[in-house]
Amino acid sequence: MENVEIRPARAEELPRELLLLADPSPALVESYIHRGHGLLAEHQGTTVGVAVLLDTRPHTMELVNLAVRESLQGRGIGQALLHESLAYARVHGARTVEVGTGNSSIGQLALYQKAGFRIVGVERDFFTRHYPEPIYENGILCRDMIRLSINWD
Ligand SMILES: CC(C)(COP(=O)(O)OP(=O)(O)OC[C@H]1O[C@@H](n2cnc3c(N)ncnc32)[C@H](O)[C@@H]1OP(=O)(O)O)[C@@H](O)C(=O)NCCC(=O)NCCS
Numbered sequence: 001m002e003n004v005e006i007r008p009a010r011a012e013e014l015p016r017e018l019l020l021l022a023d024p025s026p027a028l029v030e031s032y033i034h035r036g037h038g039l040l041a042e043h044q045g046t047t048v049g050v051a052v053l054l055d056t057r058p059h060t061m062e063l064v065n066l067a068v069r070e071s072l073q074g075r076g077i078g079q080a081l082l083h084e085s086l087a088y089a090r091v092h093g094a095r096t097v098e099v100g101t102g103n104s105s106i107g108q109l110a111l112y113q114k115a116g117f118r119i120v121g122v123e124r125d126f127f128t129r130h131y132p133e134p135i136y137e138n139g140i141l142c143r144d145m146i147r148l149s150i151n152w153d
Contacts, residue, residue, distance in 0.1 A: 009040040022067040096151040104140035117148035
């Protein structure tokens with residue numbers, strides 16, 4: 001999609017409804033946005049996507065949120081936000097960026113691997129243990145968290 005601009009943003013600028021697309025827990029979202037690095041994707045003055053990176057360990061950041069407005073998904077905005085997030089992380093000293101997604105999140109697993117992430121582990125039963133309602137995507141029960149990372153060492 002053309003004319004999408006991506007820029008760093010303060011926590012107050014990140015629309016909660018977008019953050020909640022990627023992370024259904026408002027409490028969790030509030031717990032990290034004020035200590036994270038936010039990025040906003042804008043199109044004609046409207047926010048169309050968000051990303052949030054957290055400093056986790058020395059030279060390591062975690063991408064804890066990535067979301068694109070539903071009506072505009074599938075047009076390359078997520079990929080652009082992911083690439084900008086990785087560039088931002090590198091410029092701010094990260095040598096590794098980590099991300100976690102559900103075993104049922106086929107599109108997200110494709111997106112991250114296309115950007116160079118590799119699977120490094122599985123937190124079995126993460127979603128069935130931490131979320132009260134069962135989550136289904138692509139006809140698959142979301143149970144396990146697939147951990148991926150990219151590094152520049
Ligand atoms: C995940 C999300 C951010 C992606 O944003 P998007 O703008 O829709 O994605 P893009 O259009 O930039 O690109 C998606 C890429 O993944 C690929 N992809 C998606 N589903 C795929 C599938 N089933 N098989 C193979 N590739 C797939 C697309 O083909 C595309 O890559 P390509 O351009 O090389 O073909 C967006 O769908 C979203 O906000 N989802 C809800 C929130 C969420 O799940 N966030 C992630 C939490 S881990």
